[in-house]
Amino acid sequence: MPGVLVFAELADGGLASISKELFSAGRPLAQALGEPLCTFIPAEKGGEVAKEAGALGADRVYVAEHPLLREPHPDYHLIALERAVQQVRPSVVLLGKTPLGINVGPRLAFRLGVGVAQDVVALKIEGDALIAERPVYGGNAMARVALREKPFVATVRPKAFEPLDPTPGRTAPVQAIPVAIEPAAVKVKVLERKKVEATGIRLEDARVVVGGGRGLGGPEPFQQLEELARLLGGAVGASRAVCDAGWLPYQYQIGLTGKTITADLYIAVAISGASQHMAGVSTVKNIVAINKDADAPIFQEARFGVVGDWKKVLPAFTDEVRKLLQQ
Ligand SMILES: Cc1cc2nc3c(=O)[nH]c(=O)nc-3n(C[C@H](O)[C@H](O)[C@H](O)COP(=O)(O)OP(=O)(O)OC[C@H]3O[C@@H](n4cnc5c(N)ncnc54)[C@H](O)[C@@H]3O)c2cc1C
Numbered sequence: 001m002p003g004v005l006v007f008a009e010l011a012d013g014g015l016a017s018i019s020k021e022l023f024s025a026g027r028p029l030a031q032a033l034g035e036p037l038c039t040f041i042p043a044e045k046g047g048e049v050a051k052e053a054g055a056l057g058a059d060r061v062y063v064a065e066h067p068l069l070r071e072p073h074p075d076y077h078l079i080a081l082e083r084a085v086q087q088v089r090p091s092v093v094l095l096g097k098t099p100l101g102i103n104v105g106p107r108l109a110f111r112l113g114v115g116v117a118q119d120v121v122a123l124k125i126e127g128d129a130l131i132a133e134r135p136v137y138g139g140n141a142m143a144r145v146a147l148r149e150k151p152f153v154a155t156v157r158p159k160a161f162e163p164l165d166p167t168p169g170r171t172a173p174v175q176a177i178p179v180a181i182e183p184a185a186v187k188v189k190v191l192e193r194k195k196v197e198a199t200g201i202r203l204e205d206a207r208v209v210v211g212g213g214r215g216l217g218g219p220e221p222f223q224q225l226e227e228l229a230r231l232l233g234g235a236v237g238a239s240r241a242v243c244d245a246g247w248l249p250y251q252y253q254i255g256l257t258g259k260t261i262t263a264d265l266y267i268a269v270a271i272s273g274a275s276q277h278m279a280g281v282s283t284v285k286n287i288v289a290i291n292k293d294a295d296a297p298i299f300q301e302a303r304f305g306v307v308g309d310w311k312k313v314l315p316a317f318t319d320e321v322r323k324l325l326q327q
Contacts, residue, residue: 003038003092004038004090004091004092005038006039007019009098009101013048014049020056021159023056029123037057040064056163060173073188075187078107078111081104108153116155117147120155132146133145198251203235203254212239214239214271221310237259239277240276255274255276256276261280261284263281265288268298268302269314272291286304287301
């Protein structure tokens with residue numbers, strides 16, 4: 001009976017969107033293995049979320065309730081997940097490629113003495129192995145990784161799978177997993193948590209992103225990018241050079257060490273297109289680049305490119321968008 005176990009994360013009192021996507025990633029694996037799709041919910045109180053998980057397609061729900069699981073502290077969640085894995089003995093453990101998931105997943109795999117596939121965008125069971133695919137070289141190639149030792153542990157890239165729709169009235173059996181967490185055994189203490197006030201559309205969710213690079217020359221031009229993003233109902237992002245320079249906070253950074261965007265349209269303004277930046281835009285459908293250097297690497301990836309000074313091109317482009325929207 002073992003199962004495919006989704007490590008659930010919570011947001012605003014319910015299941016985080018990544019967890020809903022993991023149900024969608026896990027369902028075909030469960031079918032291929034002939035095993036149930038299970039979820040593990042570590043939380044201070046998991047009752048309501050357990051119901052939501054049942055409606056979203058989980059066949060079995062395991063809940064570990066503990067006051068220390070209120071915060072997304074990786075050490076506490078690792079203890080809880082390891083306990084769940086010992087009890088459930090799943091064939092597959094799926095986590096999101098989130099700050100919590102990328103911390104807990106590899107550490108769990110290490111403790112279990114198995115491999116881990118990271119940043120996965122496709123998964124399937126082939127024979128006795130789990131085959132995972134992940135983008136490499138900034139999305140220019142896909143690596144296929146075979147995990148042969150169970151449990152197969154994988155962290156899945158957000159937005160790689162469409163979340164399943166809930167089936168009202170669908171329920172799943174819920175089982176409590178008792179966890180003992182000894183706070184003194186945990187070496188890292190969270191002293192303070194500061195919430196970054198976000199306004200507008202989240203970069204990761206935006207269908208249109210307008211990104212700015214070092215070629216903008218300073219923080220002020222980002223007002224013009226904001227204006228274009230507002231007209232297109234999108235969000236503003238930036239290269240790491242911009243965030244390193246302190247022009248924008250790191251929450252705006254797109255790329256290997258920043259956020260992954262999945263927009264339909266990415267307008268990159270004065271961004272060179274370094275591979276580390278492009279790693280964050282590999283699943284964007286259309287890239288439009290504005291750069292004064294015709295040899296900038298961004299043009300190799302862009303569907304449309306304008307070679308020119310952004311100071312001339314961007315206002316003209318924005319005016320044109322404004323006119324089109326008024327028609
Ligand atoms: C381990 C590691 C991780 C990294 N992770 C990331 C990451 O997550 N995200 C990321 O972005 N980078 C990352 N980087 C940095 C990356 O290698 C590049 O240095 C960075 O992306 C460059 O940012 P940029 O394109 O804004 O700046 P630049 O490379 O300086 O490019 C500026 C561009 O602006 C153009 N330009 C200049 N003036 C104008 C003008 N007037 N009009 C039009 N165009 C103009 C130039 O032609 C140039 O192409 C990482 C690097 C390392 C080593």
